[in-house]
Amino acid sequence: MGKCFNTLQFHASRCDGCGDCMTACAQAKAQTDDRRYSRIQILPRTDGEGVELALCRQCADPICVMNCPSGALTKNADSGVIDWAGGKCVNCLLCTAGCSYAGIVYDAEVGHVTKCDQCDGDPACVKACPNEALEYRTAARIFNEYADMEDMFCRGLSACHGCNSELLIRHTMRMVGPDSVVACPPGCIPGMGTVGYNGQTGAKVPTFHSLLTNTATMLAGVKLQFKRKGREVTALALSGDGGTSDAGFQSVSGAAERNDPILFICVDNEGYMNTGMQSSGVTPYGSWTSTTPVGGEMQGKRTESKNLPIIMTMHNCSYVATASTAFLEDYYEKLKKAIEVAKTGMAYLHVHAPCPTGWRFPSGMTTEVCRMQVRTNFIALWEYDPANGLRFTHSVDKPQPVVDYLKMIGKYRHLSEKQVSHIQHTVDDKIAYLRQLTQVAAERRPVAAR
Amino acid sequence: MQSKYLIVGSSHAALEAATAIRLIDADGALTLLTRDARLPYSPTILPYVVSGRSQPDNVVLRDEAYFKDNKIAFVPGADVVALDPAQSRLRLASGETWQYERLLIATGAAPMLPKVAGLKDVPFHVLRSMDDAINLRQAIGQARSAIVLGAGLIGMHAAENMAKAKIAVTVVELQPHALAGYFEPKASAIIERTFARNGVTMLMGQTFQSVQRQGAGCLATLADGTTVAADLLLVCTGVKPNTGFLDASGIETDAGILVDDLMRTNLPNVWAAGDVAQARGFWGGKVVNGILPNAVEQGRIAGAGMADDAGVQPFPGAVPLNTYSFFGQQAISVGRSGGPGSEVAEGGSEDSYRHIVLKDGHLVGIATINDFVDAGIMWQLILRGTDLSPVKAEFIANPQLTGRRLMSQLWR
Numbered sequence: 109m110g111k112c113f114n115t116l117q118f119h120a121s122r123c124d125g126c127g128d129c130m131t132a133c134a135q136a137k138a139q140t141d142d143r144r145y146s147r148i149q150i151l152p153r154t155d156g157e158g159v160e161l162a163l164c165r166q167c168a169d170p171i172c173v174m175n176c177p178s179g180a181l182t183k184n185a186d187s188g189v190i191d192w193a194g195g196k197c198v199n200c201l202l203c204t205a206g207c208s209y210a211g212i213v214y215d216a217e218v219g220h221v222t223k224c225d226q227c228d229g230d231p232a233c234v235k236a237c238p239n240e241a242l243e244y245r246t247a248a249r250i251f252n253e254y255a256d257m258e259d260m261f262c263r264g265l266s267a268c269h270g271c272n273s274e275l276l277i278r279h280t281m282r283m284v285g286p287d288s289v290v291a292c293p294p295g296c297i298p299g300m301g302t303v304g305y306n307g308q309t310g311a312k313v314p315t316f317h318s319l320l321t322n323t324a325t326m327l328a329g330v331k332l333q334f335k336r337k338g339r340e341v342t343a344l345a346l347s348g349d350g351g352t353s354d355a356g357f358q359s360v361s362g363a364a365e366r367n368d369p370i371l372f373i374c375v376d377n378e379g380y381m382n383t384g385m386q387s388s389g390v391t392p393y394g395s396w397t398s399t400t401p402v403g404g405e406m407q408g409k410r411t412e413s414k415n416l417p418i419i420m421t422m423h424n425c426s427y428v429a430t431a432s433t434a435f436l437e438d439y440y441e442k443l444k445k446a447i448e449v450a451k452t453g454m455a456y457l458h459v460h461a462p463c464p465t466g467w468r469f470p471s472g473m474t475t476e477v478c479r480m481q482v483r484t485n486f487i488a489l490w491e492y493d494p495a496n497g498l499r500f501t502h503s504v505d506k507p508q509p510v511v512d513y514l515k516m517i518g519k520y521r522h523l524s525e526k527q528v529s530h531i532q533h534t535v536d537d538k539i540a541y542l543r544q545l546t547q548v549a550a551e552r553r554p555v556a557a558r
Numbered sequence: 559m560q561s562k563y564l565i566v567g568s569s570h571a572a573l574e575a576a577t578a579i580r581l582i583d584a585d586g587a588l589t590l591l592t593r594d595a596r597l598p599y600s601p602t603i604l605p606y607v608v609s610g611r612s613q614p615d616n617v618v619l620r621d622e623a624y625f626k627d628n629k630i631a632f633v634p635g636a637d638v639v640a641l642d643p644a645q646s647r648l649r650l651a652s653g654e655t656w657q658y659e660r661l662l663i664a665t666g667a668a669p670m671l672p673k674v675a676g677l678k679d680v681p682f683h684v685l686r687s688m689d690d691a692i693n694l695r696q697a698i699g700q701a702r703s704a705i706v707l708g709a710g711l712i713g714m715h716a717a718e719n720m721a722k723a724k725i726a727v728t729v730v731e732l733q734p735h736a737l738a739g740y741f742e743p744k745a746s747a748i749i750e751r752t753f754a755r756n757g758v759t760m761l762m763g764q765t766f767q768s769v770q771r772q773g774a775g776c777l778a779t780l781a782d783g784t785t786v787a788a789d790l791l792l793v794c795t796g797v798k799p800n801t802g803f804l805d806a807s808g809i810e811t812d813a814g815i816l817v818d819d820l821m822r823t824n825l826p827n828v829w830a831a832g833d834v835a836q837a838r839g840f841w842g843g844k845v846v847n848g849i850l851p852n853a854v855e856q857g858r859i860a861g862a863g864m865a866d867d868a869g870v871q872p873f874p875g876a877v878p879l880n881t882y883s884f885f886g887q888q889a890i891s892v893g894r895s896g897g898p899g900s901e902v903a904e905g906g907s908e909d910s911y912r913h914i915v916l917k918d919g920h921l922v923g924i925a926t927i928n929d930f931v932d933a934g935i936m937w938q939l940i941l942r943g944t945d946l947s948p949v950k951a952e953f954i955a956n957p958q959l960t961g962r963r964l965m966s967q968l969w970r
């Protein structure tokens with residue numbers, strides 16, 4: 109498998125053109141405030157509509173490198189950065205002929221070509237940007253670490269177009285690996301073929317189709333039986349939010365209270381999407397569903413969603429965390445811990461799965477919707493264990509207004525201003541509550557692990 | 559011997575073809591046959607080997623580890639002397655034969671010698687191979703005077719090296735100006751002045767009538783009857799494609815091997831790319847565009863086609879392009895310096911120069927001296943036919959910044 113590399117990402121819509129990144133680059137690379145020395149350039153568009161970026165893209169098929177007659181330019185196999193060896197360069201400028209982005213340019217003052225080197229993995233421009241318009245994306249590591257691991261599912265799972273559940277379960281099972289048993293109660297995940305169909309299996313590991321009501325307890329029993337037979341397996345539940353929060357709750361709650369050694373993953377698409385988009389216990393206030401319609405009587409769901417992951421922490425089971433597929437690095441960290449924990453106690457992961465079909469947004473927008481859930485604090489990313497309590501794994505400071513998220517999604521299209529401001533309040537309250545929990549964790553004495 | 563993919567040559571076109579093939583076919587037998595005895599290097603680096611700035615063993619473009627890792631058989635010292643397309647077979651000077659399924663000819667070009675009476679009887683240098691460069695470097699170390707015949711890029715590079723080595727240099731050029739193929743007269747004049755200021759005698763619009771041996775050097779009689787004597791003679795009056803070994807093959811040639819937009823020749827399973835190929839010119843016709851970026855691009859296309867890469871992009875047409883450094887100054891030219899129906903905007907100062915050619919709002923060419931523009935961006939603006947009318951005044955006033963602004967929004 110080829111290698112993936114870290115990269116600088118530019119969000120033109122968040123850039124106000126202040127140029128702080130250029131100053132920071134000029135300082136880092138030429139010890140001056142003169143922005144002409146910056147290797148990153150923010151440029152006003154010729155049509156006046158905002159700004160664009162001129163910067164070395166560290167191309168995978170770098171023409172500058174191909175054009176270089178001296179061997180001064182090479183693509184670094186570890187970092188992916190196009191390295192420039194000054195000692196070899198002869199200043200022929202042929203590299204500049206290979207670049208359409210002004211990523212490598214001649215600097216008359218220093219007398220040679222210059223280009224972005226990503227500051228050896230700690231780019232000065234990113235730190236200087238006050239608007240988070242520049243991001244140093246390091247998710248490449250995930251591909252490099254996991255792409256060669258075996259995919260535990262067959263090809264062609266039949267999830268809806270744009271659904272992130274397939275991404276989620278394939279990533280998850282890669283890491284969980286072949287020594288595992290999977291339980292899937294009714295819902296989208298078995299529906300998309302995980303448990304197989306027409307006599308064929310969908311997964312390469314034993315998978316059973318539990319009932320909505322008994323997933324956690326069955327799984328705990330299966331795990332115990334394997335243990336008796338002397339085999340160490342990861343007992344994994346891939347359940348929807350209905351199978352976890354409503355009909356399945358008594359068994360999940362029981363397993364959590366007993367701290368049964370299982371890994372329970374709740375894939376939360378905020379309702380019973382597989383059976384026709386009915387409302388569940390975690391469907392948020394205001395959502396349109398087929399059982400909370402929009403009409404004269406009702407303007408979407410009237411009640412609040414219950415905060416299932418917080419409820420799970422109240423069971424004091426070994427590990428609880430929330431996650432988003434737009435933040436896979438964060439998810440992977442949590443998954444790693446959860447797999448470890450599930451050898452001896454219960455790990456519960458609550459992963460959000462926006463549903464393009466049931467929530468009505470374009471299928472190409474799923475990851476963007478996931479990202480906005482986090483950026484607006486509609487969901488918070490955190491983890492909990494009894495010894496250390498709760499801590500945020502992604503900053504909840506400086507959120508975007510929740511309306512930016514709501515307006516991306518069809519099921520909220522009818523919302524009145526009042527409803528939107530109600531939701532904003534609920535979000536703020538929820539964050540305030542979580543903050544208090546993080547405080548509690550910080551203040552109390554550490555308790556011995558169970 | 560046999561190889562699924564067989565490439566003749568080991569320079570830019572050949573190497574990029576090999577890379578493109580390996581992107582699609584990781585294992586198919588791939589062999590590079592090259593006349594040179596060394597690991598791959600670029601002819602473009604040779605002036606810097608002559609000057610001593612680069613060392614011959616420090617300019618290698620691919621090393622043995624690369625060939626091993628990529629399962630490429632690199633065969634140096636393999637001089638191909640004949641192609642038999644009916645048998646899909648090449649013959650080497652050693653008598654060895656090579657069978658191919660797909661063949662790329664990337665044999666580049668060789669110095670073209672002018673018809674000058676007496677030339678074959680005097681010692682002279684050319685510059686195309688590493689051995690040429692090493693010999694020339696040695697000769698410069700011993701000479702006190704030199705003549706450079708031909709004021710193209712190679713001649714001018716060499717003349718500069720010689721001047722810096724404190725040799726009395728005379729450059730003799732038939733055209734009225736130096737670098738006539740790349741720059742229009744005003745720009746050439748700036749370059750010539752710089753050379754003259756650095757002690758180089760520039761004899762433009764002149765040529766050798768005859769040359770004879772004088773001691774270890776030569777004595778040249780020019781067209782106007784004057785004579786110039788020198789310890790060292792360098793001949794760089796242009797190049798011709800290396801197609802000699804193809805004479806009996808039935809391959810179609812004109813100024814080079816004729817190829818279509820995917821670098822295919824008229825022979826089945828035979829491609830050609832780089833300095834040896836004559837391909838679509840951006841402004842029509844078919845041209846040999848003997849520049850490095852052209853060899854890179856054509857090599858990539860040929861390799862992709864040879865490996866049946868479904869994503870192969872046809873050649874958009876050759877655009878002249880040069881980036882030339884002399885005495886610490888930079889000259890850049892992309893595209894044409896004029897043409898029917900075009901308008902020219904000129905700018906510059908005492909020691910800088912700018913020449914922009916537009917036609918119907920589109921960029922046709924740009925040339926600058928000591929006024930850096932991004933050649934790659936200018937090239938793209940020409941190839942894409944970007945309409946510059948809305949930003950014409952800004953572009954003429956500041957082509958570098960306006961070009962960057964345009965491409966940063968156009969690349970998507």
Ligand SMILES: Cc1cc2nc3c(=O)[nH]c(=O)nc-3n(C[C@H](O)[C@H](O)[C@H](O)COP(=O)(O)OP(=O)(O)OC[C@H]3O[C@@H](n4cnc5c(N)ncnc54)[C@H](O)[C@@H]3O)c2cc1C
Nearest residue numbers: 567568569570571593638665666667832833848849850853
């Ligand atoms: C001194 C000098 C300076 C230059 N400066 C510039 C510059 O500044 N900018 C620019 O754009 N271009 C420059 N060029 C031109 C540039 O180097 C060429 O355009 C480029 O190298 C072409 O690449 P190619 O792969 O087509 O062929 P070449 O580089 O010519 O390589 C041909 C290859 O074929 C092999 N070969 C030839 N015949 C045979 C045979 N019969 N059997 C086996 N192998 C054979 C040779 O060994 C060689 O490996 C310069 C050239 C020279 C000589």
Ligand code: SF4
Nearest residue numbers: 176197198200201203
């Ligand atoms: S300027 Fe330097 S880095 Fe760029 S192509 Fe020439 S030798 Fe290579």
